[in-house]
Amino acid sequence: MKSPRQISRAMIILVLLSLIVRGFLAVFLEFGNDEVYYWTYALYPDLSHFDHPPMIGFLIQLTTLNLAFDSEFFIRLGAVLLGTLNTWIIFLIGRNIRDSLTGFYAALLYTASIYAFIIAGTFILPDTPQLTFWLITLYFLLQSVTGPVTRSAKGYLLLAGLAAGCALLSKYTSVFLLAGTFLYVLMYNRSWFRTKELYLSAFMALLFFLPVLIWNYNNDFISFAFQSDRVGIFQAGLRGDFFFTELGGQMLYNNPVNFILGIIALIAFFRGRISMDVQKGKLITMIALPLILLFLFFSLFRHTLPHWTGPAWTTVILVSAAYLREISVKRAKLFPAFAVGALAMLIVVLILGVMQIRGGILYSDPGDSPENIGERDVSLDMYGWRQLAGEFEVILDQEKELGNIEPMSPVISHRWFPAANIDYYLANPNNIDVIGLGSLEGLHKYARITQYRGGFELGMDAWYVTVSRDFRDPVPMYGPFFEDIELAYTIPIHRNGKHVMNAFVYYLKDLKKMPLSILANK
Secondary structure, three states, X not given: OOOHHHHHHHHHHHHHHHHHHHHHHHHHOOOOHHHHHHHHHHHOOOOOOOOOOOHHHHHHHHHOOOOOOOOHHHHHHHHHHHHHHHHHHHHHXXXXXXOHHHHHHHHHHHHHOHHHHHHOOOOOOOHHHHHHHHHHHHHHHHOOOXXXXXXXXXXXXXXXXXXXXXXXXXXXXXXXXXXXXXXHHHXXXXXXXXXXXXXXXXXXXXXXXXXXXXXXXXXXXHHHHHHHHHOOOOOOOOOHHHHHHHHHHHHHXXXXXXXXXXXXXXXXXXXXXXXXXXXXXXXXXXXXXXXXXXXHHHOOOOOOOHHHHHHHHHHHHHHHHHHHHHHOOOOOOOOOHHHHHHHHHHHHHHHHHHHHHHHOOXXXXXXXXXXXXXXXXXXXXXXXXXXXHHHHHHHHHHHHHHOOOXXXXXXXXXXXXXXXXXXXXXXXXXXXXXXXXXXXXXXXXXXXXXXXXXXXXXXXXXXXXXXXXXXXXHHHHHOOOEEEEEEEEXXXXXXXXXXXXXXXXXXXXXXXXXXXXXXXXX
């Protein structure tokens, strides 16, 4: 048996190493499409937003001192810190359900999770604060509703309500914390229904969510409509391709070793072959499994995204840790084979991923025309914008002399990405606005941002920027609105000495027709 001192020392090393690696990635990598979009939540804070509740914007405002420090590192700093904090929280939960070694195993598996370490724990996404508050809520729930009604348990339940409210302010899927707890209490510990603290805890969670309800009420419940449409199941028949994409995505995002271990551990738990607090295990599965199974069901009909179930699979890690503790009870290794294998896979993914993003060592797409070079290289989603930013500054300086259009003219975009990429890397540093001209479904928050920035005026000129990774010809889209559309610059983007992508900069001259407001009735 490893001593508590050995385990504590190992935990400190694990936490520090994970912090260093996260910090390096936060500095080294450019933003992905989603990350840079959530920067606009801090740029234009609100009670809620088109896509998600507001917590991610508040977090970015906090770590950047309201965007006083707006580099990629400071914008991602919340993810770096919370992702590291989560390592300790899941250790505490694991220790609570069995012992310190179980907690350490949970911390190892958490660190090995691609979702927990990278997606939610390094990149700045709504999952970042959600996962932290999800784990905090789970910690307090396991200290309360799984046991007898006591004074301390009541206090923990109230704290769970506060944390659950913050989770709801982060992402809508946090409602599964409340649903899972209700199911558990209904089935296994009904004595809690006779306490006022249960209802007060739920009320507190919903009270935290009130700003989101108010915002949606004032905006025709547009966010709820958008999210419900993403999981609608009546528009198409059965789609096996969507299902297996979702299943495979869940496996990859959460680390294939973790995924397989999680299934084995769940089977062992339901067969009574794990020595852990059974009631706590039941609550864990009541919270995790409905979220996993529901989105697998949705994927039979609609395209879903694997990271939506990330908090649930992170919760399953606790059962996996208890299982590892069970099978190593006679030889309590500090680093069991499953955990070592999972960590090794994470390291391989990190190394290959960074080398591909920054060096293109695994794959490049030459395309068959200047407009689609790099189209099939997904790693370019996180590469090239810094390079393009420097070239765009040169163009602005040239245009001051050439006078083709006013250099400070806004940039027009048809969709939230690349609008946010252009905004952060090209426009904002030069005090130029990015505004949207397209559908509400395509623009998302940029429909509102366009209003904030003054919208359109007849006779105005504008820039249009598109890249060959995601080329969109402006002529069919904007020909009816502008007198003249002209390709002004073609900028090659190089990676590791190789031409991997093109950027195209257009003049849009003399707005002749005012676009209709897509928020007129919103």
